[in-house]
Amino acid sequence: MAEGTLGSRACVVTAGGVGGFVTARGDGARVSKFPHLPDRKGGTGRAVERPPARGRRVLTSKVGMDGIPVAKLAALAHDENLATEIGSTPVNLSPDEQRAMLRQMQTIRRFEERASSDYHAGKIYGVVHCYIGEEAVAVGVCAALQQGDQIISTHRGHGHCIAKGADLKRMMAELYGRQTGYCKGKGGSMHIADFEIGMLGANGIVAGGISIVTGAGLAAQMDGKGRIAVSFFGDGASNAGPFHECLNIAAAWKLPMVYVCENNMYAAQTAAAETHAMPDVAGRAAGYGIPGIVVDGNDVFAVTQAAARAVARARTGEGPTLIECKTYRWRAHTERIGQPDFRTEEEIEDWKKKDPIVRLLGQLKAQGAMTDADWQAMDGEVLADIEAAVAYAAASPFPKPEHALEDMYAA
Amino acid sequence: MAEGTLGSRACVVTAGGVGGFVTARGDGARVSKFPHLPDRKGGTGRAVERPPARGRRVLTSKVGMDGIPVAKLAALAHDENLATEIGSTPVNLSPDEQRAMLRQMQTIRRFEERASSDYHAGKIYGVVHCYIGEEAVAVGVCAALQQGDQIISTHRGHGHCIAKGADLKRMMAELYGRQTGYCKGKGGSMHIADFEIGMLGANGIVAGGISIVTGAGLAAQMDGKGRIAVSFFGDGASNAGPFHECLNIAAAWKLPMVYVCENNMYAAQTAAAETHAMPDVAGRAAGYGIPGIVVDGNDVFAVTQAAARAVARARTGEGPTLIECKTYRWRAHTERIGQPDFRTEEEIEDWKKKDPIVRLLGQLKAQGAMTDADWQAMDGEVLADIEAAVAYAAASPFPKPEHALEDMYAA
Amino acid sequence: MRELTYAQAGLEAIAEEMRKDPTIFYMSTDPALSLMQEFGAKRVRPTPIAEGALTGIAIGAAGSGYRPIMDWRQVTFSFVAMDQIVNQAAKIHYMFGGQRTFPVLYRANVGGGTRLAAQHCQCPYSMFMNLSGLKLFLPSTPRDLKGLLKSAIRDNNPVISFESNRLLTMKGPVPDGDYTIALGEADIKREGSDVTVVAIAWLVHEALAAAALLEGEGISVEVVDPRTLVPLDAKTIRSSVRKTGRLLIADEAGPTAGFSAEVAALVTEDPATFATLTAPVKRVCALNVPIPYSPVLEDHVFPDRKRIAAGIREVVEATRGADGGVRGRREA
């Protein structure tokens, strides 16, 4: 880790072997190695103990991501635009827009609360992966996009769908396995998609979507209409081949791409600290010659500012950016019961205190843009939307068995 | 690119968007973007013109790799051992050892000159990829290894075989498709291997061997006997998924690995500048928290010093290192005729002037460790060895057709 | 005999072998807790999600004296590792002239019924059958799984253990103590004289159910479970067909160039067996589509006891005598 000054401009760079979070201002760089890493003893009550990992140092440093500056830039010294500070304040967002973001976040949460309970009630099949706790990432990134921009999602896809503007009714109908669902019941939670709005699908293969959306980015570049494409993926996916192949191709071809790593510090039951030697995935950007940004993924304004800069870069032909959003999932990896979860109750509770929705609500209240009554009304509307979606799904017919043979080949 | 000082120790780091070569001393960092990149006009006479590449900037900066310090360390600020200077002088090498290195390099060259002419004479089948011009890499790296260490090679494997100590007779017999060859005629040039000496095979799939040898590294770690493993691969392979997956795993698990990228600036007909946004593959090491070293791959002493340090790290449990050797192949991608080669005659000639054998010979002469007569005698011996290998191969029987059914399953 | 689930029998086989042989180690993105607890994180390794590299790492470790087990979990995740499977694992022994042995065991869950849709439900073992250099099995009972896994772990070649999602929680008798089941040996799960049903995995149980049903209709069904896909026990299959004169193949995979096609070919290319065939060969397989999510759709895609029974009736019908009795092959 080296820190220096290039001319009068603040500059911070990460170097091999260290990394960590670094403020963009160069004042008092804080280096943390895997903050929030649980000690892997204990367990959440529902989880069984996992043997300690391979004798590798388990760092429990609690240097957090609160406070300001909340966004940290790595390896951005060369890019003046990006190296300016990203803060936890709304930039170019009207109160209405900010409220809309809050509402979207709450919609994701309420949608998934319902999906989870309907899953446990046997009305939704297979598996459901909840995004609860990570809502600021999808909403923050999608707020920086325009119609015509395309995104791709992961197995944990409801949040991305809703943030990109998908119809709750058709989403819920898909989860219910109905003919009126987005995929006519052929996809379910892991394959929810709405190509009309540029949501190229949840994907059941970890890192499986990164290449596809990079192809959408290539198409956008060839079109020359200033459209861009965004790949969402997890910390787990960042260790898979397609991450590397696509970042390299996008960098070499200057594709209008934004790669958003949702680092919730776990891939299913495996902690990122066991599979990454470095805490920051964004530190890999430098190797491809592109900016890597680390941002507090529970701060929707910071996320959207980071995204806006990356989107601007992409739209103006400067090429891809890697944004790493540090966040956390509140629920187990999937809603299936009986799966171990090695995270501690304490860690989960800590993160619940950083609830991105509560935070945004607090900011809106502080601005005077929202009262408690407004919030209650908003939540009531959101709940009504979810109810309507459920009612629609429940009233929709199942596909007919013979529909299984449809949609095989396009005409 | 930022440069600074951490305490009293020289430190240099590469940052996103720039990179390039950086001296380990921090004095006068030189940044070059794709040195030696041809302008892709012209052609070598045997080659047809290739349309200029995708309108992307084609940089022809001629900042070279000559002069001292010839080795450049990137992103090593945290590692005192590695950040010390690597020079073009023999360290811990007796004159005999130095002469042995020269002889090995000349053996590779003479072996391939013969393999090429026998290929064109129809005595060797399929395809032959020549390593001529890159001999210092294999010999320099393998000189830093011990028996019991394992290496894996690429489609361009003769040099690695010879440097690891393979028997020329069995090598040539394999190329001749004979029963006495290393693989009983089942492999040929692209699958030459000698597991007894820890040469785990040439591999016909680009990046295909990286994972396998990483498994050998894992075995070495589990054995706990201080053995290590080395992966050779090209600049082309550095863009493939296994490069990323393996470097990450090796870093996370601290495997005793050395990853050696032979950056000859082309993958078949495609220039690295078209497929890499950054000139240095070694700059990717930082993202995994491991050292990345750029070294003049035509300087056998520099290569072997870099390798020795990486090997020491691996042997003492400090984990993997990525070494990038800048080098050049003199011949076309393969010996097959009719394949285009977009490199200019000028570029090829430039590199021939940096002949690693001539350079080492000069150094030995300067030391007084070698005379012209010695050299002639040595070359004569090498040629005699090759002749003997050819005679052995030519006198060996072809396998019987029914041998095709042998070696299918191990007992 | 004590009863274990299919999943338990698999874990027991692995734990028993790991206790005896310190060169065995296990890798998976999320390995079973019981294995991690017993053997610790050095021998049971949670890995990054990089199945491609890990599949190759297993090969390299195998060539260096270890006996790695790489658990891909859902078979659909193995496709990211296909280069290492096809170009490396399957070829490495042969291509290098047998210089080293590569004892690797890969595990993969296959099959539907889980409502996990196209990217988690698939039965692609036939794709691997067309390769040369791997051994493959797909057991239908806890007992078979345990015995085959033990043989595979001790085998000096790369072996893939395909394990059925639908059977994971199914219980069955498992003998005490150490036993193995040899790769390449079919098991006749039920004897019969009118029709041979060759079935694998879950469909063995569906075939047995169909056989029980048809017993009441006077049709005697023999159920042959090959258990191992490569090498396939053509001898047992053919001799069963020579006895019954009729063949139905039941497979949870689609038919095209699949296991079912191979069995059909093995029988019809063998002159002695072909001569005894009294009815066309019948394949009862999944519909030729990716697996859909909605239960209505998924259940329609897969074959089951009903379709097997209907198929058996059809095969028998094709050779039913004018008097309505089932004709034996000799009368045909």
Add this chain to the structure above:
Amino acid sequence: MRELTYAQAGLEAIAEEMRKDPTIFYMSTDPALSLMQEFGAKRVRPTPIAEGALTGIAIGAAGSGYRPIMDWRQVTFSFVAMDQIVNQAAKIHYMFGGQRTFPVLYRANVGGGTRLAAQHCQCPYSMFMNLSGLKLFLPSTPRDLKGLLKSAIRDNNPVISFESNRLLTMKGPVPDGDYTIALGEADIKREGSDVTVVAIAWLVHEALAAAALLEGEGISVEVVDPRTLVPLDAKTIRSSVRKTGRLLIADEAGPTAGFSAEVAALVTEDPATFATLTAPVKRVCALNVPIPYSPVLEDHVFPDRKRIAAGIREVVEATRGADGGVRGRREA
């Protein structure tokens, strides 16, 4: 008619389509020079060696209005892209309920004869046949290749064009002007009455040579070239067998669960065709090994006209009457 090589016919198809349709672009680690020169580096892209990503990039671009062509070159390089082929390309249209079309063409060279050994010589098309969602073809002549490539480029589904290494330099007549050959239509390359030989790619030519040879022995051979593997023209194959009563399948790939097994099954599961079969089905395929390097070994592994001829004699022998004459199917 003018003559072109197989390789030239392929390039001509692509160039002609690219001239007409600006949404077509081409990616390959080392694309053909003629294409780069004509269309420039935006439409004919030399890529990093990252076939996995590029296979997916093609899918994404296809879903965004383009018609990409991704040339894997040797089929063995496609295995690094298998996840994108199996889990994405083959499933994406169906899994998302047909929301978008994905018109991608993949090209892959298959087959031996090049002395390039196991990692460059393989005929794994059967692995892809077992999937649902792709179309596949493997032509035997320059004319067929050109016509099929044009159909494939215009098709709205992912299609794989398997192209034979052995035929690249083979010349054949190619009509002038624009023409297409529909996917899924077999071609009877030679008519005959005693035996049906279903052969693909290079083995069509070997089968024709065998047929010419056997004409002198009084055996009349019909050679059927399916050309397309998925969808496979079962109708033409079955009706040929119903005419001849005998079937031999010649494939450069190994037999197990392969194209040859599928053809055998298609014929023997069809009651009307099965009823006319007078001899066991015969498969003439590659030996079941990875492809070795040494010419002696490689040539031994692959089937050829001699093995096909021997196989035909065997099939005919199996049904030769006591008088030594070849029995027609009706007399059987």
